[in-house]
Amino acid sequence: MATEAQSEGLAFHPMDQFIVKPLFGGETVGMMTPTNVTLWMALTILAITGLFVFGTRGRAIIPSRIQSIAELAYGFIHKMVEDVAGKDALKFFPYIFTLFCFIVFSNFLGLLPKAFTTTSHIAVTAVMAIAVFLTVTIVGFVKNGAGFLGLFWVSSAPLPLRPILALIEVISYFVRPVSHSIRLAGNMMAGHAVIKVFAAFAPLILISGIGVAVTPLSIIAITAMYGLEILVAFIQAYVFTILTCVYLKDALHPHH
Amino acid sequence: MEGSIVQMGAYIGAGLACMGMGGAAMGVGNVAGNFLAGALRNPSAAAGQTATLFIGIAFAEALGIFSFLVALLLMFAV
Numbered sequence: 001m002a003t004e005a006q007s008e009g010l011a012f013h014p015m016d017q018f019i020v021k022p023l024f025g026g027e028t029v030g031m032m033t034p035t036n037v038t039l040w041m042a043l044t045i046l047a048i049t050g051l052f053v054f055g056t057r058g059r060a061i062i063p064s065r066i067q068s069i070a071e072l073a074y075g076f077i078h079k080m081v082e083d084v085a086g087k088d089a090l091k092f093f094p095y096i097f098t099l100f101c102f103i104v105f106s107n108f109l110g111l112l113p114k115a116f117t118t119t120s121h122i123a124v125t126a127v128m129a130i131a132v133f134l135t136v137t138i139v140g141f142v143k144n145g146a147g148f149l150g151l152f153w154v155s156s157a158p159l160p161l162r163p164i165l166a167l168i169e170v171i172s173y174f175v176r177p178v179s180h181s182i183r184l185a186g187n188m189m190a191g192h193a194v195i196k197v198f199a200a201f202a203p204l205i206l207i208s209g210i211g212v213a214v215t216p217l218s219i220i221a222i223t224a225m226y227g228l229e230i231l232v233a234f235i236q237a238y239v240f241t242i243l244t245c246v247y248l249k250d251a252l253h254p255h256h
Numbered sequence: 257m258e259g260s261i262v263q264m265g266a267y268i269g270a271g272l273a274c275m276g277m278g279g280a281a282m283g284v285g286n287v288a289g290n291f292l293a294g295a296l297r298n299p300s301a302a303a304g305q306t307a308t309l310f311i312g313i314a315f316a317e318a319l320g321i322f323s324f325l326v327a328l329l330l331m332f333a334v
Binding site for chain 1 (some may be wrong): 311318
C-alpha cells in the first residue's frame with residue numbers, strides 16, 4: 001500500500017504480489033508480452049490436462065488414486081448441474097466443468113509460495129463472469145423468446161407491487177456479472193494480502209525485543225490463514241460454479 | 257505535512273469502508289446460524305440444503321467484498 005518502509009525496517013508490501021510483470025525482463029507489458037499471468041495460466045491448463053489425461057488413461061474398474069480424483073470431480077459437478085439447473089441443462093455441463101476446473105486449479109496453484117494467483121485479478125474473473133452472463137442471456141432469449149422477460153415480472157406478487165419488483169429484478173440481473181466476478185477476485189486478493197501483512201510482521205524479532213512475542217504469533221497467524229485460504233480456494237470455485245448453475249436455471253425456466 | 261485534503265479524505269474513507277466488514281459478518285452469521293437452527297430441528301432435510309446455504313453465504317459476503325473494493329478504489333484510484 002502507500003505505507004513506506006517504517007523506521008524500524010519492517011516493509012509492508014501486501015499488494016506487490018499482484019503486479020503483472022513481463023516474464024523475460026523488460027518493463028512494458030504489451031498485448032502479446034508473456035507475463036507471470038501467462039506462466040501460471042499455462043501451468044493451470046497443464047495441471048488440468050495432466051489430471052484428466054492420466055486419470056482417464058487406465059479406465060480401470062478399481063480406479064487408481066488419480067482416476068478417483070478425476071471421477072469425483074466429474075461426478076460432483078455433474079450432480080450439481082443436474083440438481084440445481086435441471087436435466088435439460090446438462091448440455092452446458094462441459095462449459096460449467098471447464099469453468100470449475102480452471103478456477104479451482106488456479107486458486108490452488110496460487111497458494112504455492114512465490115506463485116501468482118491469476119484469479120485474484122478482476123480482469124480475469126470479469127471475462128469469465130461476462131461470458132456466463134452473455135451465455136445465460138442469449139440462451140434465455142433463444143429458448144423462451146420474449147417469455148424470458150417473465151423472469152422480471154413476478155406473477156406471484158400483488159399487482160401494484162409488480163412494476164417496482166420488475167425494476168429491482170432488472171437491476172439485480174445486471175449487477176450479476178459485477179458481483180459474480182468481484183466475489184471471486186476479492187476473496188482471493190484479500191486472503192493473499194492478509195497473509196502478506198502477517199508475513200511482514202514475522203521478521204520483527206531481528207529488529208526489536210517485542211519481536212519475541214510478535215514473531216511466533218504472526219507465524220501462527222500465517223498458518224491459520226493459510227488453512228482458511230485452502231478452504232476459501234475451494235469454496236469460491238464451488239460458489240462461482242453453483243451460481244452459474246442458478247443463472248442457467250433462470251434462463252431455462254424463467255417462471256417464478 | 258505533505259499531501260492534500262483529498263488524500264486525507266481518501267484514507268479516512270478507506271478506513272470507514274472497513275465498517276462494511278461488520279455488516280458482512282452479521283449477514284454471514286445470520287445465514288449460517290439460521291441454517292444450523294433449522295438443521296437441528298430437521299436433520300434429515302439439512303443435507304439437501306447445503307447448496308442453498310452456500311449461495312446465501314455467497315450473496316451476503318459479496319456485499320462485504322464491495323466495501324473492500326471501495327477501499328481499494330480510494331487507495332489506488334482516487
